[in-house]
Amino acid sequence: MLKVVSCGQQLLRVMFLVNTRRGNTHLRTLTCLRTGHVRTVACTSSLVQNYSVRLSFINRDSILFNYPAVKDIRKYSSNSSEAEPGQLNRLEYDKFCNETLESLYDYFEDVVEGCEHIRGCDVTFNDGVLTIQLGEHGTYVINRQTPNRQIWLSSPSSGPKRYDYVKNKKCWIYRHDNRSLHDILQEEISKITKNKLNFFDCAHSGR
Incomplete structure (x- = not known):
């Protein structure tokens, strides 16, 4: 799961879930510099070894996401305001x-x-x-x-x-x-x- 939190001229904040070897799931936030079309950043914690996240910028609201736990590359958007039944939009x-x-x-x-x-x-x-x-x-x-x-x-x-x-x-x-x-x-x-x-x-x- 990947979520663009905010996107500016130079900074992009991204939230995503990582799975640990113990089977736990942790939410991580990354702030990346938009100095090029592709940036590679890393997330670390006491339970999770270093994982690199590769981000390819498509436009202001969409990116391509490649993470070691995911074999394919997927596209996500941050614009959706729709809600599942019973949830807040x-x-x-x-x-x-x-x-x-x-x-x-x-x-x-x-x-x-x-x-x-x-x-x-x-x-x-x-x-x-x-x-x-x-x-x-x-x-x-x-x-x-x-x-x-x-x-x-x-x-x-x-x-x-x-x-x-x-x-x-x-x-x-x-x-x-x-x-x-x-x-x-x-x-x-x-x-x-x-x-x-x-x-x-x-x-x-x-x-």
Whole structure:
């Protein structure tokens, strides 16, 4: 799977999935210089040995993709706004996701200000990634995953979760336990801060 995230005069950001030898799948983002028709870049991680990705630019929105795990060369486009049945289309996803993350960022700023008893607290929001540092309690990361039209949560308390937007509930749901993103944040952050919080005041909390 390959997804062009953004394309400019000189830079191209690409998201793609890689399979490890252990059978796990990881999402990777590459930023490439558009200095020619073909560029070769590499992705590394602790679980994945170096893999080279060869990108041949066709036009602003399409590329040819050649990856060692794929024997043939395939063409992908980044323009599609269509959705599978029951899923958000691209315009809906962008709107709901942006509203959710911006609302959470504003609320977490207030939460951090009220955590003077916890050393090392901080919150940042950059390029679709919301990072909340809670000192000795660890770091929460909430970020958009446009190719999947999801929001991903990395929690030091309960681990990683992937949330889909459920329209009839008006919130982001983790389908393995049917709990919402705001529900898990309400439970975990309240325990950590020992303050009275209400994440359900945030956008797209379902309430």
